[in-house]
Amino acid sequence: xxxxxxVRDKTVVLKxxxxxxxxxxxxxxxxxxxxxxxxEVSGLARAGVHACIVxxxxxxxxxxxxxxxxRPEGFGERRVFAALGxxxxxxxxxxxxxxxxxxxxxxxxxxxxxxxxxxxxIMGLSRSExxxxxxxxxxxxxxxxxxxxxxxxxxxxxxQADALVVFTxxxxxxxxxxxxxxxxxxxxxxxxxxxxxxxxxxxxxxxxGIESLEEACKSLYRIR
Numbered sequence: 001x002x003x004x005x006x007v008r009d010k011t012v013v014l015k016x017x018x019x020x021x022x023x024x025x026x027x028x029x030x031x032x033x034x035x036x037x038x039x040e041v042s043g044l045a046r047a048g049v050h051a052c053i054v055x056x057x058x059x060x061x062x063x064x065x066x067x068x069x070x071r072p073e074g075f076g077e078r079r080v081f082a083a084l085g086x087x088x089x090x091x092x093x094x095x096x097x098x099x100x101x102x103x104x105x106x107x108x109x110x111x112x113x114x115x116x117x118x119x120x121x122i123m124g125l126s127r128s129e130x131x132x133x134x135x136x137x138x139x140x141x142x143x144x145x146x147x148x149x150x151x152x153x154x155x156x157x158x159x160q161a162d163a164l165v166v167f168t169x170x171x172x173x174x175x176x177x178x179x180x181x182x183x184x185x186x187x188x189x190x191x192x193x194x195x196x197x198x199x200x201x202x203x204x205x206x207x208x209g210i211e212s213l214e215e216a217c218k219s220l221y222r223i224r
Contacts, residue, residue, distance in 0.1 A: 029061050062080070105132070105134065
């Protein structure tokens, strides 16, 4: 378990998988879970921990919006559902964080530009202005980062985050692109070795069930 004794200026990346958001009622996004996330992340913000959220669930949210029960299989269909669902997903997060006086900036990551070129500026702006950065990529949209697990790993590395915590539901360790969360985490470990050779601080990585949300967030800071 990660424990920060001095939380100021710490950066954490929290990734929430689709199954952790729907909680067994696919494709409907569980509103209580989103509000739990907002409550815990707002607590981190008040303690001085800068949190960036990488979220899945855009396709599921689009299915909920249109009343579909079967996940679309084609790339074009998934992209449409994700585009529609992204708006619903952002609205849910925005409403939840609004209760805590925090704004949410939703940044869907597409293959149209090199997102990482501007990541440092985006992270710095969100830190200085005090808003929550919400990132999402659609399945198979990017050639290099094909899912939100690897997006979270890449963001954690580029931001030199102190911790990456991936939340999922028990028994749902795979992704829609044939790459497991374990593989994504192994990729993160490889980045850690590179960072260590460069003299950069290493990032702690955990994969947890969504039921551990409160305990995990409390472990990221210590109330004095």
